[in-house]
Amino acid sequence: MDEVFGRRDMISPARLKVLSVKSDARGFMQVGGHLGALMVTGVALALTWGTWWAVPAFVAHGILINFLYAGQHELSHWTVFRTKKINEVFGRLFGFVLIYPRDFDQIQHFAHHRFTQDWDNDGELGRPRYTLSSYLLWVFGPTYWYTRVRRIIRFSLGIVSEHYIPDDRKPQVIREARWHLAGYVAIAAISLATGSWLAVQLWLLPMLALKPVHQLQNTIEHLGLPHVDAITQNTRSTRTNAVMRWLCWNMQYHTAHHAFPGVPCYTLPTLHQEIFVEKDRKPPSMTYLGFQWAVVKAFWNGRTEADYPDDRIWISDDTDLEPVAPRPAAAA
Template sequence: MSDVTTDEFAPRPKLLTPAMLQALCRRSTSQGALRALAHYGAIIVVGTLIGLIVSADGVAWALPLVLVQGVLVAFLFMAVHETAHKTAFDGRTLNVVVGTISGFLIGLPYEYYCLFHWEHHRHTQDPERDPELIVGPKPRSETQLAIAYSGLVQVAGRLRLLLKHAVTGEVTVPWVPAGRRATIVREARCYVAGYTVLLLGLLVLHSALLLWVWVLPLLLGQFVLRPYLYAEHVGCDHTKSAFHNTRTTFTTRVVHWLAWNMPYHVEHHAYPAVPFHALPKLHEIVDGEIKHRGQGYVAVTRQTRAWFRQQWEGTKADL
């Protein structure tokens, strides 16, 4: 995805010259390393504290930290996303290594996600071709909507697909070309082997440490990650323009840090080769072109929930 610098259907802000875009697209290993080390460092610190508290039989006291750890671990999705674009670091190797490790920790095979996400960028908001719309749950009731916002359906779905690829050796999804299917199968088998080794190790050691610092936090973190991800496109236009089919959400510095600046999502979709650290500068230039502008994730979540309700109510009316 690194060779795609613009959205061919997006209007071109007059202030953004080719020279400026070239400068914005400059990658920085130091910026990527700083963000990745900070993110992983926070996970290690919080995980260590959880381990110490749990080992001292203070499970109840550990629960608030488990929630914090959940957000940190779940948002490793953003590291997978940035490295999938090969823009986190100036060089392919670091992007692949960090992306693969992060993908393993959240149960999302890296090479598979690269292909999935490239198709998403090519066909954003196209109901028949955008894989996010094809595989995502389509809630038809309040209960289904609540389950969708938990993110657990998505996690279960990608783990089920991972096992299918590993066990059957078959890859049938349309966004994986025939020439890459063997790679996806091999990757799935490596992931499953890694999870199996960890599980056996825990059984041999009679330890629940990874349950407290990784598995449970990952599941709990989906309750925050999924509403965040829905804010990116839900309720936006079904058009080919990134300035109309995507939403930028204005939020706090903490969220920008956690999400690797992806709240600037219109900017990212319009110019996907611009690294995360340059998105604030890009936003200053293209701000006037953005149609969907969220004022915080609480407000946007209300909007996306209302949009989902309108969809199923409209379906009932058609029947």
């Protein structure tokens, strides 16, 4: 996606063109680093299974698997590699591992970029407004995995109800889901035939158990921000450390990414520096744990997402962006 959603005065076209250059070499470094780390944790987990040493290996392995979505996200944008086909190959591989087919994810995510925070058209806002319980179920994974598995089965049956999927793309996502389902059935059949638990030990179990860590990134990017057509207001960046930025392929610079999604992940720090820091601008930003605590407080005592206005910020730790109070309770 090479569309521009940020204001034209944020960066010059010439400079944006430089920062948007893709590189196969840098792409292989990015992908290779993540897959290499996964190989290390996978071997460590296999060798230590059944001992206490398996616990840290299990945690690290599960986190690395889940954050493959950071890679899938970038690969869907065609920005990791200069060679377009390589983006597709790795994107499909990551999507299979994550039970999140690439073509569907790409269609949904592009609708999210084009209509960010638009309740009717944002591909990632097709959900009821959060309550505390529904939010926690999403963060810890039960409803997340339910929707992923159910969608693949539904698509495999030829049922595509998402309004943001064009009619001419529906056969594509149906075919993709059927290939995924066939692959998962084949893995299950081979595992049963051989009596092997490797797929569970090294893939499914750590991926499902460590999903909450990845949800820290998934939930912080837009929740509690105005549903308005302004990237610098409706998208949140994350204040964190270098390890997390590596793990998440620099998606913590999320406001910069939404403004100029054609910029590769490996030049996002530079883009953020030039459009925000050097110009003394500040996008909405929070820490992971600070955000989660603020969400829990916002939904405490029976309050829901519907209790807050759509056009104003209501989750923030920035005194310059003071969150609004919930709407008064309706009179009995």
